[in-house]
Amino acid sequence: MTEEETPQEEETRDETETASCEKCAEYLGGWKRALADYDNLQKDLARERSELRLRAKEDVAHQLIVVLDNFDQAAKFQPEGLAKDVETWLMGLMHVRNQLEGVMQDLGLVSYGAIGETFDVHLHDAGGERTEEDKEDQEILEVAQRGWKLGEKIVRPAKVIINNKN
Amino acid sequence: MSKILGIDLGTTNSCMSIIEGGQPKVLENKEGARTTPSMVAMNKAGERLVGLPAKRQAVTNPMNTLFSIKRLIGRRWADKEVKRDQEVMPYEIVQKGDGVAIKMGDKEYTPEEISAMILQKLKADAEEKLGEKIDEAIITVPAYFDDAQRNATKTAGEIAGFKVRRIINEPTAAALAYGFDKKIGQQIMVYDLGGGTFDVSVLDVSEDTVEVKSTNGDTHLGGDDFDRVIIDWILKEFKAQEGIDLGNDSLALQRVKDAAERAKIELSTATQTEVNQPFITSDANGPKHLVLTLTRSKLEELVHDLVQKTLEPVKAALKDAGLEKGQIEEIVMVGGMTRMPLVQKVVEEFFGKKPNVTVNPDEVVAMGASVQAGVLQGEVKDVLLLDVTPLSVGIETLGGVMTKLIERNTTIPASKSQIFSTAADNQNTVEIHVLQGEREIAGGNKTLGRFILSGIPMAPRGVPQIEVKFDIDANGILHVTGTDKGSGTTQTITIQGSTGLSDEEVERMKREAEEHAEEDAKAKEKAEHQNLADTMIYTSEKMLKDAGDKITDEERKSVEEKIEALKAVKDTDDHEAIKKAADELSTSAQAVGAKMYEAQDKANAEASAEGEEKKEDEPIDAEFEEKKEEDEKKGE
Numbered sequence: 001m002t003e004e005e006t007p008q009e010e011e012t013r014d015e016t017e018t019a020s021c022e023k024c025a026e027y028l029g030g031w032k033r034a035l036a037d038y039d040n041l042q043k044d045l046a047r048e049r050s051e052l053r054l055r056a057k058e059d060v061a062h063q064l065i066v067v068l069d070n071f072d073q074a075a076k077f078q079p080e081g082l083a084k085d086v087e088t089w090l091m092g093l094m095h096v097r098n099q100l101e102g103v104m105q106d107l108g109l110v111s112y113g114a115i116g117e118t119f120d121v122h123l124h125d126a127g128g129e130r131t132e133e134d135k136e137d138q139e140i141l142e143v144a145q146r147g148w149k150l151g152e153k154i155v156r157p158a159k160v161i162i163n164n165k166n
Numbered sequence: 167m168s169k170i171l172g173i174d175l176g177t178t179n180s181c182m183s184i185i186e187g188g189q190p191k192v193l194e195n196k197e198g199a200r201t202t203p204s205m206v207a208m209n210k211a212g213e214r215l216v217g218l219p220a221k222r223q224a225v226t227n228p229m230n231t232l233f234s235i236k237r238l239i240g241r242r243w244a245d246k247e248v249k250r251d252q253e254v255m256p257y258e259i260v261q262k263g264d265g266v267a268i269k270m271g272d273k274e275y276t277p278e279e280i281s282a283m284i285l286q287k288l289k290a291d292a293e294e295k296l297g298e299k300i301d302e303a304i305i306t307v308p309a310y311f312d313d314a315q316r317n318a319t320k321t322a323g324e325i326a327g328f329k330v331r332r333i334i335n336e337p338t339a340a341a342l343a344y345g346f347d348k349k350i351g352q353q354i355m356v357y358d359l360g361g362g363t364f365d366v367s368v369l370d371v372s373e374d375t376v377e378v379k380s381t382n383g384d385t386h387l388g389g390d391d392f393d394r395v396i397i398d399w400i401l402k403e404f405k406a407q408e409g410i411d412l413g414n415d416s417l418a419l420q421r422v423k424d425a426a427e428r429a430k431i432e433l434s435t436a437t438q439t440e441v442n443q444p445f446i447t448s449d450a451n452g453p454k455h456l457v458l459t460l461t462r463s464k465l466e467e468l469v470h471d472l473v474q475k476t477l478e479p480v481k482a483a484l485k486d487a488g489l490e491k492g493q494i495e496e497i498v499m500v501g502g503m504t505r506m507p508l509v510q511k512v513v514e515e516f517f518g519k520k521p522n523v524t525v526n527p528d529e530v531v532a533m534g535a536s537v538q539a540g541v542l543q544g545e546v547k548d549v550l551l552l553d554v555t556p557l558s559v560g561i562e563t564l565g566g567v568m569t570k571l572i573e574r575n576t577t578i579p580a581s582k583s584q585i586f587s588t589a590a591d592n593q594n595t596v597e598i599h600v601l602q603g604e605r606e607i608a609g610g611n612k613t614l615g616r617f618i619l620s621g622i623p624m625a626p627r628g629v630p631q632i633e634v635k636f637d638i639d640a641n642g643i644l645h646v647t648g649t650d651k652g653s654g655t656t657q658t659i660t661i662q663g664s665t666g667l668s669d670e671e672v673e674r675m676k677r678e679a680e681e682h683a684e685e686d687a688k689a690k691e692k693a694e695h696q697n698l699a700d701t702m703i704y705t706s707e708k709m710l711k712d713a714g715d716k717i718t719d720e721e722r723k724s725v726e727e728k729i730e731a732l733k734a735v736k737d738t739d740d741h742e743a744i745k746k747a748a749d750e751l752s753t754s755a756q757a758v759g760a761k762m763y764e765a766q767d768k769a770n771a772e773a774s775a776e777g778e779e780k781k782e783d784e785p786i787d788a789e790f791e792e793k794k795e796e797d798e799k800k801g802e
Contacts, residue, residue, distance in 0.1 A: 037187065070443075070444050070445065073444065073445040074444065074445050074453075076445070077445050077448055077452075077453040079452065119223070119226075121209070121215055121219035121220075121222045121223050122219055124222065125222040126222060126223050126224075126225045126226040126227075127225065127416070127417055127420055128225060128226070128416050128417065129225070129226040137210070138210065144417050153198060154197070157222060159420070161417075162226055164226060166210075
């Protein structure tokens with residue numbers, strides 16, 4: 001026999017080489033995929049971190065909104081004819097309320113919802129209805145709770161009473 | 167290939183999920199919420215509203231706001247459920263052929279069409295979120311749905327523009343989300359307490375199917391009933407205190423409802439909460455405030471009957487399946503109400519085993535639907551399984567403490583290195599004792615191996631830098647290398663099978679760590695105090711030596727006395743005494759140190775040409791063990 005390989009041996013060797021090439025390609029593919037996954041994970045994490053920051057702000061806002069609501073509610077019940085000293089004391093309390101509102105603004109929150117606006121389900125939550133003939137149908141007659149927005153996102157819709165003429 | 171959306175089309179709320187990277191992921195809707203109210207409305211302008219916007223106008227438009235449509239889908243006009251809904255629903259239900267239709271605006275819609283509107287919104291929101299078209303869906307239905315109800319749900323999906331790949335049972339989906347489809351031969355109970363309905367199912371897992379063996383439930387029992395009990399209690403308490411019925415004031419009632427729901431949620435984690443709604447109303451005497459404390463035990467007393475009521479359907483389902491409660495291997499909790507500790511407790515007491523609550527119960531069904539979608543898509547096929555280290559590995563450091571280098575549950579391959587130092591002057595060898603386990607104390611953990619790193623050049627304690635590197639390769643083999651950075655001497659040990667522990671062994675070691683947590687913490691604290699005392703003594707003695715004649719005999723004596731005092735107590739268990747003696751030594755040593763600096767500054771000022779202070783004169787940092795930590799490098 002010569003040292004040259006028989007065609008059969010050559011074929012087997014080719015097959016083995018093809019198989020190992022395929023394995024190499026598979027592993028390289030898997031490796032690249034793992035690196036790409038990691039790279040994408042980093043990007044996802046960066047995005048999620050900024051979303052998380054926004055959500056954390058929203059969570060804080062939710063808690064503060066309730067406190068401001070109660071200040072607003074208190075203001076509605078302010079009695080008439082207060083003694084001068086009580087009135088200045090009350091004024092001080094209302095300054096505290098304004099401070100709190102300032103904190104909300106610093107967080108990027110904007111309040112909305114006013115009497116006379118038209119009811120919009122994307123901004124308002126209808127808490128009730130009544131009929132006033134001299135007003136437009138679906139007009140906001142009363143704002144029970146102000147609405148709050150953070151950028152474009154509605155953190156809390158305004159709770160309103162609307163005019164229903166039909 | 168486009169994604170398949172997994173949809174939990176619920177009675178009160180719906181949820182959607184996809185498979186991403188082999189894992190289910192819940193998609194938020196356009197409003198940024200993870201669940202969408204299953205509500206559809208037509209407003210006066212003839213606009214169709216779906217989800218949250220529909221809910222927001224429900225109070226003012228009850229006739230044209232449709233909800234709980236799932237109760238009507240696939241029903242026949244003659245069904246008694248239809249008759250009941252006709253009486254209680256604010257919208258109009260009419261006959262259409264054999265089936266039913268609902269009036270909204272001036273048109274009639276079939277329940278399929280209404281459900282399709284909800285599905286359409288989910289589809290649009292998912293497409294917007296993912297930035298690609300979604301044509302296929304898997305929708306879940308209650309296990310008790312008959313063929314007509316399943317077909318009607320499928321039709322709804324098709325109207326919405328989906329190719330419905332499968333309609334699967336909600337309990338099956340929940341089991342899939344937990345991966346219980348692999349628990350061949352096991353019986354699983356799914357306990358689903360949602361907003362308005364209670365369903366219980368017994369599943370039998372076999373080689374290639376999950377069969378529903380029995381179902382039971384109560385179509386009118388859910389979170390709303392729990393809320394109502396709390397609202398009634400608040401109204402009653404307020405009436406008793408103030409004599410005013412808030413039930414007649416719609417705005418006040420809404421505040422009470424919100425407060426009741428919030429209190430219920432808070433009491434799932436806290437043991438007491440305050441219902442605080444100041445200025446809720448007023449009478450001739452001025453404004454009234456609603457301020458009540460609700461404890462978890464009071465809440466549990468209030469809802470006790472409701473929770474107990476769920477056990478009857480559980481028993482009936484077991485009976486129908488021909489099983490004893492002891493034969494149930496896993497219990498899966500679904501629905502927001504199962505977050506309530508009392509619900510979990512009652513279920514645990516009944517079955518004598520802990521129910522599964524780790525997957526968000528509001529999302530578990532949608533997630534399971536997407537797991538099924540993943541199987542259909544073959545996304546889970548090519549996942550390379552990565553192993554984790556079952557227990558932490560680390561080395562023993564001064565005082566018999568285990569310093570962990572690679573924490574348990576780290577995905578491998580992983581490596582980490584850390585710099586350590588010597589504990590004594592002129593120490594020329596260090597022993598690296600490799601440990602595995604969760605105990606703080608080295609002696610409580612398993613020794614994997616140990617080796618000596620020698621040839622460290624003579625130096626004061628804390629000066630040599632010895633890098634210890636742990637590397638666990640993909641096969642779980644741990645290589646530990648110790649290198650003296652000064653001389654470059656390196657020693658390595660290879661430990662086979664650091665991950666090859668039996669489950670029992672891992673569990674035992676974790677349990678032991680929990681059991682000994684307190685005593686270990688104390689022992690560690692003692693070691694830390696002693697280490698601190700040793701360092702204090704060492705640095706003070708060195709300072710005195712370096713001070714030479716710069717300090718008076720009196721000052722020297724004062725520090726020496728304090729050193730002796732600390733030495734006397736440092737090996738005792740009296741932490742307070744050690745701390746006190748160390749503090750006193752620190753104070754007097756600092757005073758002397760300050761004086762030395764003063765003298766030095768003066769000398770420097772007089773002869774500034776003398777140059778920098780010699781390095782040896784600097785006090786040695788008390789941190790002699792871990793000098794710095796290098797970045798954890800994974801997958802090297």
